[in-house]
Amino acid sequence: MGKRVSHKDSLCGVARPLDAIGDWWSLxxxxxxxxxxxxxxxxxxxxxxxxxxxxxxxxxxxAHGIMDAxxxxxxxxxxxxxxxxxxxxxxxxxxxLRQWGEDFxxxxxxxxxxxxxxxxxxxxxxxxxxxxDGRILGPSDTVIxxxxxxxxxxxxxxxxxxxxxxxxxSRAQK
Amino acid sequence: MGKRVSHKDSLCGVARPLDAIGDWWSLxxxxxxxxxxxxxxxxxxxxxxxxxxxxxxxxxxxAHGIMDAxxxxxxxxxxxxxxxxxxxxxxxxxxxLRQWGEDFxxxxxxxxxxxxxxxxxxxxxxxxxxxxDGRILGPSDTVIxxxxxxxxxxxxxxxxxxxxxxxxxSRAQK
DNA sequence: GGAATGCGGTTTCAGATTGCAACCATAACC
DNA sequence: GGTTATGGTTGCAATCTGAAACCGCATTCC
Numbered sequence: 001m002g003k004r005v006s007h008k009d010s011l012c013g014v015a016r017p018l019d020a021i022g023d024w025w026s027l028x029x030x031x032x033x034x035x036x037x038x039x040x041x042x043x044x045x046x047x048x049x050x051x052x053x054x055x056x057x058x059x060x061x062x063a064h065g066i067m068d069a070x071x072x073x074x075x076x077x078x079x080x081x082x083x084x085x086x087x088x089x090x091x092x093x094x095x096x097l098r099q100w101g102e103d104f105x106x107x108x109x110x111x112x113x114x115x116x117x118x119x120x121x122x123x124x125x126x127x128x129x130x131x132x133d134g135r136i137l138g139p140s141d142t143v144i145x146x147x148x149x150x151x152x153x154x155x156x157x158x159x160x161x162x163x164x165x166x167x168x169x170s171r172a173q174k
Numbered sequence: 175m176g177k178r179v180s181h182k183d184s185l186c187g188v189a190r191p192l193d194a195i196g197d198w199w200s201l202x203x204x205x206x207x208x209x210x211x212x213x214x215x216x217x218x219x220x221x222x223x224x225x226x227x228x229x230x231x232x233x234x235x236x237a238h239g240i241m242d243a244x245x246x247x248x249x250x251x252x253x254x255x256x257x258x259x260x261x262x263x264x265x266x267x268x269x270x271l272r273q274w275g276e277d278f279x280x281x282x283x284x285x286x287x288x289x290x291x292x293x294x295x296x297x298x299x300x301x302x303x304x305x306x307d308g309r310i311l312g313p314s315d316t317v318i319x320x321x322x323x324x325x326x327x328x329x330x331x332x333x334x335x336x337x338x339x340x341x342x343x344s345r346a347q348k
Numbered sequence: 349g350g351a352a353t354g355c356g357g358t359t360t361c362a363g364a365t366t367g368c369a370a371c372c373a374t375a376a377c378c
Numbered sequence: 379g380g381t382t383a384t385g386g387t388t389g390c391a392a393t394c395t396g397a398a399a400c401c402g403c404a405t406t407c408c
Contacts, residue, residue: 117305
C-alpha cells in the first residue's frame with residue numbers, strides 16, 4: 001500500500017488517488033460496497049481474501065476517509081462499513097474500469113455481467129470525456145496543463161526526481 | 175469457501191482489468207505514456223521507481239497487450255514502448271481517477287495540474303455516467319446484472335474463486 | 349447454565365515481493 | 379583506449395502477503 005512516496009506535494013492528480021487506494025483489493029472492496037456489502041464477513045466471502053488482509057484494507061480505507069466504520073445497524077456488537085462521500089466518488093473510476101474490462105477482457109460471445117440503469121433496466125451508456133463545448137475527447141485531444149500560477153513547463157507533468165534517496169519508506173496505516 | 179459467488183460475479187468485469195494492470199505502478203507508467211514518454215529512461219526518471227521494477231512492469235504491460243515494445247524510432251539499438259489500442263482504452267480510467275483525485279485529494283486552494291482540451295485550452299468537463307435516455311446516473315441508480323440466464327459457473331477463465339493461492343499472485347511476471 | 353457456534357477480527361510465520369545498489373552489455377563520444 | 383549514457387539484470391535485505399491458528403464476544407442450542 002503506502003509502498004512509495006509520501007511526498008504528497010509532488011504527487012499528481014493520478015498518483016495521489018493511487019497512493020490512497022493502495023492496492024487492487026481496496027478497489028474490489030469498494031466495488032463490493034457499492035453492491036451492498038457492509039459487513040466484514042460479506043466482503044470476505046465475496047472476495048475470498050484472507051481476513052488479516054481484509055482487516056488491513058478496511059482499516060486503510062477508513063483511515064483514508066473512503067469508508068466509515070459505523071456501529072452495526074441491527075444493534076449487534078459488530079460494526080459495518082459504509083462508503084463515505086469520498087468513497088462514493090470512486091463510482092466513475094469503477095465504471096470506467098468495468099467498461100475497459102468489457103472492451104478488452106471478454107470474448108465477443110462471452111457473457112458477462114453488465115452495469116444497468118435500475119429504472120430502465122437497460123445497460124448504461126458508455127462513458128465519454130467531453131470538452132466544455134461538448135466535443136468528445138480522446139487521448140490525443142487533451143493535454144496536462146499546470147495551473148497558471150506555476151512556473152512554465154507545459155506538456156509533461158514530470159517532476160524532477162526529488163533528491164530523496166530514501167524517503168519512500170511506507171508510512172503504514174494507522 | 176469454494177462457493178459459486180453469487181451476484182458478485184461482476185467481480186470479473188472489474189477484477190480482470192485489475193489483474194492485468196498488476197499494480198499501481200503500471201497505471202502510472204500508462205499515464206506517462208499518454209503524456210508522451212516512450213523510453214525506459216523517461217519512465218524511470220519521471221516515476222522514480224527502481225529499474226528492476228520498471229523492467230518487470232513494462233514486461234507485464236507488453237505481455238498483457240497494453241503496450242508494445244518497438245524498435246527505437248531514431249535507429250538506436252534501443253526500443254521504445256508505446257500504448258496499444260487496449261492501452262489507450264485506459265484513457266477514461268485515468269481521467270476518472272484524476273477527477274476523483276482533484277475532488278478529494280487537494281485543498282481547495284491547492285494548485286494542481288489539469289486535464290485540458292487542447293483545442294479550446296479549457297479544462298475538460300466532468301465525466302458522467304448516463305442512462306440510455308440521458309439521465310445522469312449515480313451509484314444508487316445502477317445495479318449489476320447478468321446479461322442472460324447464465325448457467326452459473328462455466329466460463330473456464332473465471333478466476334476469483336477459492337484458491338487464490340500464491341501462484342495466482344504472480345501477476346507481475348510472465 | 350453451559351457448551352457449541354458464528355462473527356469479527358489479531359497474531360504467527362514461511363514464503364513472495366519490493367527496491368536499493370551493484371553490476372553487465374552495447375553504443376556513442378573524446 | 380577510456381569515459382559516459384542507456385537499458386537493463388542480479389544480489390540481497392527489508393517489507394509485505396496471506397493461510398491457518400487463535401481470541402473475545404454474543405447468540406443459539408441442549
